[in-house]
Amino acid sequence: MKFVDEAIVTIKSGSGGAGCVSFRRERFIEKGGPDGGDGGDGGDVILRVDPSKRTLYDYRRQKNLRAQNGAPGLGRQKRGKNGSHCYLSLPPGTIVFDAQTSQVLVDLTDPDKEIVIAQGGMGGRGNKRFATSTNRVPRFAQPGIPGVEMKLRLELKLMADVGLVGLPNAGKSTLISAMSAARPKIADYPFTTLTPTIGMVEPPFGEPFAVADIPGLIEGAHEGVGLGIKFLKHIERTGILVHLIDSSDIDPENPLAQFALINNELAMHSDTLANKTQVVVLNKIDLTGTENRIEAFKNALPDQSIFTISAATGKGVKTLIKHLAQLLQPAVPEDKE
Template sequence: MFVDDVKVFVKGGDGGNGMVAFRREKYVPKGGPAGGDGGNGGDVVFKVDEGLRTLMDFRYQRHFKADRGENGMSKNQHGKNSAPMIVKVPPGTVVHDEETGEIIADLTDHASSAVIAKGGRGGRGNSRFATPANPAPELSENGEPAQERTIRIELKLLADAGFVGFPSVGKSTLLSVMSAARPKIGDYHFTTIKPNLGVAETEDNRSFVIADLPGLIEGASQGLGLGHQFLRHIERTKVIVHVIDMAGIEGRDPIEDFHTINEELKQYQLRLAERPQVVAANKMDLPDAEANLDAFRKAIGDDVTIVPISAVTRQGLRELSFAIADLVDTTPAFPLHEVDEEKSHKLYSAEEEEPFYITRDSDGTFVLQGASLEKKFQMTDFARDQSVLRFARQMRSLGVDDALREKGAKDGDIVRIMEYEFEFVE
């Protein structure tokens, strides 16, 4: 099964907790703090494997979570850092953040990789908090929570040339005779419902990768038919090969078909109109094909290379292979994706940049939220008084106390951070 679009959840490993410990050795009656730091959590890393051609594996595993770091130990021993979680993906993989739509990674080259979810750093042990005023602190940090996100993984095939055309014009048959690929072939529309890849070779030993893509219909750029499922795969091809039924056996007009397909490509992505094109005038072994070809040449002109062929009799395949290979050799790689200025630059307001914000529930509870505040909260060990006092100082430095008073908080009111509740004390 060919899978080219999936949604998965990824989470890096949380950092290990720092430790509170003291030296307890013979002849060292009052040893200092000796609690080690926690280890860093593992990252979730996507790495390209050229042996993969589909996202099939993601149908069966939708959650990826890296290992957390090891906790710190006594004698100032650092907890072990966790190894990154390597997830193999096929070349041409694009990773989007599901919430923001931002492109996180665009992976095309073999062995290229990207960190998709970063692991948390290890918490500090009490050795890190020793000061002249407090040489033996009973204070440590919990590990930093890791990054977690829901992502959408999209596969855009990497091919040198892509066959485009209306359903049943002979694209799959052409692929089967030009390469060793064996796509499904039938005399009905949308026989091809998934892309097929093949490698063609010319007589002078040049080779190129061909993608046979599902048939287009008018309105495909708006998602009709197989719409966007098809069009995403044409984005990265160097050369577009229009396969046209020049005999018009279904009553179609070859000239109209050519312009309709080009318009759909242009509507989907303007830069597709800049790709070099070859017209494979197919089914030249059938009646009316020669007359239609003459009219087609006059209407299209000399701007596009037109090669008359018959996939059934193999007429003209040598010339078509050379025409495609010549264009592939002389065409530079195109940009991997269009940059949408509105999506690539996210604007943050002053309110969004604040480390916290306060809302109030219907029962009167004050709710504190914010990434910075919640991270400090999660890294606090509330089992130790000194850690609680440190957290209280951090909240005051952020201005939480004053902000609560401005919102009307009074002594004894309930304040909630995440799922935990506290009393506001003046």
């Protein structure tokens, strides 16, 4: 299924059914009183958080969604049937905007939560309701209240505990494959990952946590260059960033060039990303000639804790997983097995 993280839909709640104008007519009763029933209420449009959903793909095709109108009232004081609700099943992390004003209407984060975004119109009252001592034969009833129509913009921001960031070809897809059961496309050229991937990691202690593999960032990403801001938004909700760097590509003369470039893009996108906890990881230590490059990087960043791994061979990955689990669940000792 294609990854879709934005969609615009038009919704409309059901209109209320009209009240009924009716009079009792039975044998031996020539002039019965009013017995018109009320109209049924229109159906609501309801947003439902569905943890099984991963994209907004369904709503690239379904542009118009409507709840059912209420049925009109009937004679003998029979109330019209209420209209059926319309449900939009959305993945966790979906933000719902008013497409006209760009106002945030709701941020859907809680699994299985349901929110009425457009309430159905109330059914009109039948003429039975208007009978009084001075007007015993009312020949009118109320129309139903119209439903509410809105245009919504849906935007998905993936919800993960850890986000992997780095330049293209840093090895993020290989690392998430080594850490979890996720199997993104892997190849030795830039922009192999064209869509975000989430993998669930089971550490040796504590609760499982989710890791998001974000497509590689390049200079100018905050302005949309490369895959740009289309994917930067997906790491805004993560608690921790793993900053992955290809150790074989470190320039000994300017060892922090890659590190600074990515951090600048994060800061230019938002203060939220710039201030997130980062775990710096040097990857591809299995390649020859990386020792001096790694040493130059560590010397240039002496106050930073730095992990060295080979995502391809698995070396150092378990240690990294334990550290991430401890950061996410600080009550659990890191050295617990």
